Amino acid sequence: MSPKIRPLTITEKILARHAGVKEVTPGELINAEVDIALGNDVTAPIAIHEFKRIGAKKVFNRNKVVLVPDHFTPNKDIKSANQCKILHDFAKEQKLTHYYEGGEVGVEHALLPEKGVVVPGDLVIGADSHTCTYGGLGAFSTGVGSTDLAAAMITGRLWFKVPETMRFVFKGRLNKWVGGKDLILHVIGEIGVDGALYRAMEFTGPAIDNLGMDSRLAMCNMAIEAGAKSGIIAPDKITRAYVAGRAERPYKFYSSDEGAQYCETLEYDCLEIEPKVAMPHLPSNTKNISEVGKITIDQVVIGSCTNGRLEDLAVAARILKGKKTAKNCRLIIIPATPFIYAQAMKKGWFDIFLKAGAVISPPTCGPCLGGHMGVLAAGERAVATTNRNFIGRMGDVKSEVYLTNPAVAAATAVKGRIAHPDEVV
Amino acid sequence: MKLKGNAWKFGADVDTDRIIPARYLNTSDSAELAKHCMEDEDPAFAAKVRSGDIIAADKNFGCGSSREHAPIAIKAAGVSCVIAKSFARIFYRNAFNMGLPILESEDAPDSIATGDIVAVDTALGEITNVTKGLRFKARPIPPFMQGLVAAGGLLEFIKKTGVGLN
Numbered sequence: 001m002s003p004k005i006r007p008l009t010i011t012e013k014i015l016a017r018h019a020g021v022k023e024v025t026p027g028e029l030i031n032a033e034v035d036i037a038l039g040n041d042v043t044a045p046i047a048i049h050e051f052k053r054i055g056a057k058k059v060f061n062r063n064k065v066v067l068v069p070d071h072f073t074p075n076k077d078i079k080s081a082n083q084c085k086i087l088h089d090f091a092k093e094q095k096l097t098h099y100y101e102g103g104e105v106g107v108e109h110a111l112l113p114e115k116g117v118v119v120p121g122d123l124v125i126g127a128d129s130h131t132c133t134y135g136g137l138g139a140f141s142t143g144v145g146s147t148d149l150a151a152a153m154i155t156g157r158l159w160f161k162v163p164e165t166m167r168f169v170f171k172g173r174l175n176k177w178v179g180g181k182d183l184i185l186h187v188i189g190e191i192g193v194d195g196a197l198y199r200a201m202e203f204t205g206p207a208i209d210n211l212g213m214d215s216r217l218a219m220c221n222m223a224i225e226a227g228a229k230s231g232i233i234a235p236d237k238i239t240r241a242y243v244a245g246r247a248e249r250p251y252k253f254y255s256s257d258e259g260a261q262y263c264e265t266l267e268y269d270c271l272e273i274e275p276k277v278a279m280p281h282l283p284s285n286t287k288n289i290s291e292v293g294k295i296t297i298d299q300v301v302i303g304s305c306t307n308g309r310l311e312d313l314a315v316a317a318r319i320l321k322g323k324k325t326a327k328n329c330r331l332i333i334i335p336a337t338p339f340i341y342a343q344a345m346k347k348g349w350f351d352i353f354l355k356a357g358a359v360i361s362p363p364t365c366g367p368c369l370g371g372h373m374g375v376l377a378a379g380e381r382a383v384a385t386t387n388r389n390f391i392g393r394m395g396d397v398k399s400e401v402y403l404t405n406p407a408v409a410a411a412t413a414v415k416g417r418i419a420h421p422d423e424v425v
Numbered sequence: 426m427k428l429k430g431n432a433w434k435f436g437a438d439v440d441t442d443r444i445i446p447a448r449y450l451n452t453s454d455s456a457e458l459a460k461h462c463m464e465d466e467d468p469a470f471a472a473k474v475r476s477g478d479i480i481a482a483d484k485n486f487g488c489g490s491s492r493e494h495a496p497i498a499i500k501a502a503g504v505s506c507v508i509a510k511s512f513a514r515i516f517y518r519n520a521f522n523m524g525l526p527i528l529e530s531e532d533a534p535d536s537i538a539t540g541d542i543v544a545v546d547t548a549l550g551e552i553t554n555v556t557k558g559l560r561f562k563a564r565p566i567p568p569f570m571q572g573l574v575a576a577g578g579l580l581e582f583i584k585k586t587g588v589g590l591n
């Protein structure tokens with residue numbers, strides 16, 4: 001008779017399974033198998049350099065090492081071009097099946113779920129902090145550094161400290177114009193940018209059960225902004241519908257056991273949550289849209305791995321239909337993947353965006369990290385649907401970034417100041 | 426490892442964009458990155474910092490992106506050690522994986538001001554503010570991670586054990 005296993009959280013179950021053990025305990029160090037190891041044009045060059053330096057010849061599995069040059073592409077300058085070429089050459093040499101460039105590349109954390117490269121139950125590591133996004137599918141995924149990526153590319157394994165789990169229960173219905181972005185900004189505003197440091201964040205409750213996949217991915221995307229190791233939502237019928245026809249590999253649904261141990265449980269009534277604005281210069285510096293006051297805005301960016309998906313562009317199109325962006329306010333819309341780009345065009349949203357005066361950018365991280373395609377000057381203020389508003393994040397150190405959901409961003413572009421969507425529609 | 430140097434003090438939640446701004450991430454050359462270390466926090470830092478100096482900061486140092494360019498820039502700028510009340514987890518991993526000594530202490534950072542001489546014994550986990558004559562204990566480093574440091578980083582550890590090299 002095997003001894004009875006204590007009740008486990010979804011995170012503990014996925015980690016135990018990948019470490020080849022029955023159970024794991026928070027604080028324990030484990031060596032676990034990795035399903036997908038991801039790198040981009042910023043982090044992979046260092047990983048590839050380290051890979052070669054220690055004399056490795058072959059990646060552990062050419063189907064499981066994924067390279068997405070999305071940050072400075074289409075190549076912004078000679079230096080970026082050289083970085084991207086390192087990925088290109090390595091992908092060719094190693095015959096990687098998941099390497100994307102040109103018209104195939106999209107923002108990594110939008111691209112991988114969309115293409116079914118990551119699936120529920122996976123253990124995913126990525127040399128990018130927003131790798132935690134895939135928790136939206138019910139996978140354990142976490143950001144690591146380039147050295148970790150090199151180690152995983154070589155061995156297919158990595159060391160992890162099993163995190164404690166914090167549970168967030170969302171009750172009630174979502175208010176109009178409120179999405180996953182607002183729920184996570186609300187949480188970060190309450191617990192702070194290190195409120196979940198070293199921990200897993202598990203999002204649950206009736207409001208999550210009804211939340212669409214794009215919003216789930218957006219919520220888990222920002223777990224890192226609370227310092228968390230990962231964010232996760234137990235897969236359900238919404239997940240099943242999303243992965244149907246996409247998943248490249250068999251997948252497995254895990255969920256937390258009754259009686260699983262949480263280091264903390266926080267409850268929220270969604271009726272009390274209105275659209276949120278994270279003021280400069282921290283994602284935790286949140287206000288309700290009704291409390292923000294008149295703040296003029298020079299540029300609005302709708303895109304990124306947080307809010308550059310179809311659901312996001314749909315709400316932007318709804319608000320911008322028949323409207324014009326305010327004079328002196330630039331609107332940049334960046335569909336996160338080629339598929340989203342094509343869909344938005346097919347649905348007629350490009351016409352709406354172009355008539356409104358928007359610039360439509362090819363899929364890229366671009367301005368999200370102050371790279372290109374919309375960098376801010378000193379003294380300029382931007383509203384962005386991205387995930388970070390640190391000092392200098394989108395350009396000059398004297399510029400400011402306000403984080404919002406896509407509805408508020410679109411309304412802001414029309415008004416030229418931070419605006420509630422109800423003021424426009 | 427015993428280290429001693431001039432301290433540079435920073436506040437809470439110093440993010441990786443402040444350690445090395447994203448506009449410089451189109452290179453991974455360490456000397457180039459070092460030139461811009463802490464630039465948006467203190468534009469003169471890279472010019473002023475001297476080899477062996479120590480950074481002391483409040484909580485959540487290195488939050489934000491996963492860029493290893495952050496610890497690389499700090500190390501290449503000559504900084505020998507970072508002491509903070511806490512570190513963001515990816516920065517913590519990265520520092521160990523690449524062999525930049527870091528120590529967590531709840532009390533030491535409060536006592537340290539820019540310009541203080543600070544001594545650190547990483548093996549004992551001891552931090553001494555030489556200027557003020559104060560001694561602090563750092564949070565212990567798990568044995569596995571001490572092993573990583575002893576091997577010279579994660580990849581050297583893998584190389585030594587030979588696991589997965591094909």
Ligand code: SF4
Nearest residue numbers: 107304305365368369
């Ligand atoms: S869109 Fe922004 S946050 Fe997302 S991966 Fe790109 S740079 Fe990072």
